[in-house]
Amino acid sequence: MSDKIFDIGIIGYGPVGATLSGLLSSLGLSVVVIDKNKGVSPTARAINTDSEQLRTFNFLNIATEVIANSRKLKKVHLAINVNDPSVSFDWYNKHLGLIPSDKVELGKGSGIYVALFCRCDLGNKLTDHHSFLLQSNLSSDLKSGFNHCAYEVVEVDDIFLGHEVLKDKSYRHEWGIGRHFAGSQIFDYWRSPYGHVHEHQTDGDLFDNKVKPGVIDISEAAGMQWGPDITATFGNSEGV
Numbered sequence: 022m023s024d025k026i027f028d029i030g031i032i033g034y035g036p037v038g039a040t041l042s043g044l045l046s047s048l049g050l051s052v053v054v055i056d057k058n059k060g061v062s063p064t065a066r067a068i069n070t071d072s073e074q075l076r077t078f079n080f081l082n083i084a085t086e087v088i089a090n091s092r093k094l095k096k097v098h099l100a101i102n103v104n105d106p107s108v109s110f111d112w113y114n115k116h117l118g119l120i121p122s123d124k125v126e127l128g129k130g131s132g133i134y135v136a137l138f139c140r141c142d143l144g145n146k147l148t149d150h151h152s153f154l155l156q157s158n159l160s161s162d163l164k165s166g167f168n169h170c171a172y173e174v175v176e177v178d179d180i181f182l183g184h185e186v187l188k189d190k191s192y193r194h195e196w197g198i199g200r201h202f203a204g205s206q207i208f209d210y211w212r213s214p215y216g217h218v219h220e221h222q223t224d225g226d227l228f229d230n231k232v233k234p235g236v237i238d239i240s241e242a243a244g245m246q247w248g249p250d251i252t253a254t255f256g257n258s259e260g261v
């Protein structure tokens with residue numbers, strides 16, 4: 022151990038300690054960081070970076086390197102309950118240019134759609150099967166509003182890792198883990214303390230704007246390629 026005197030001592034060389042030492046050093050302060058482990062950790066100490074963190078990294082002149090060594094996640098999709106998915110779709114198609122990926126039909130050939138999976142029209146560029154889902158409010162006591170929102174994770178490991186973390190923290194599980202038919206995502210649904218449904222999802226289908234909309238039966242939309250049966254409470258009015 023050196024007997025050198027430092028301006029600042031930081032205990033713990035995780036993401037926060039490392040960033041703080043860099044920021045304090047950039048101010049001209051001498052910093053010593055003490056960690057129980059020797060050398061560089063062989064495992065990840067953080068799994069995500071957001072725009073706020075990138076601003077900090079930019080200050081340290083490492084933002085470009087962090088971005089170059091990171092994988093971008095395509096954020097979210099949102100599902101809302103509406104009176105008539107077809108009528109709402111016409112509005113979103115006209116004003117935001119959303120296009121249909123799969124239409125969920127109430128009985129084969131009925132022409133009545135109880136859900137519409139919509140995606141962005143990015144031309145030849147591939148995009149998520151759905152960024153927006155319009156769902157009938159029949160299952161939510163005719164209450165229109167929030168149905169669920171989904172967050173993409175890197176891979177199936179993260180679905181299971183997130184599942185274990187949320188279970189340990191005693192959050193209420195809603196449905197999963199499974200793989201949808203429509204969109205093919207591996208999914209896991211949880212309830213927030215306010216009753217809202219949040220989904221972790223990964224490995225979904227990617228479409229360009231040439232893929233024609235599919236028509237699927239309601240039993241297929243509520244089903245899954247593998248996983249437990251849909252819960253009776255999924256899509257109810259609790260989180261609307």
Ligand SMILES: [Fe+2]
Nearest residue numbers: 098100171220
């Ligand atoms: Fe979803």
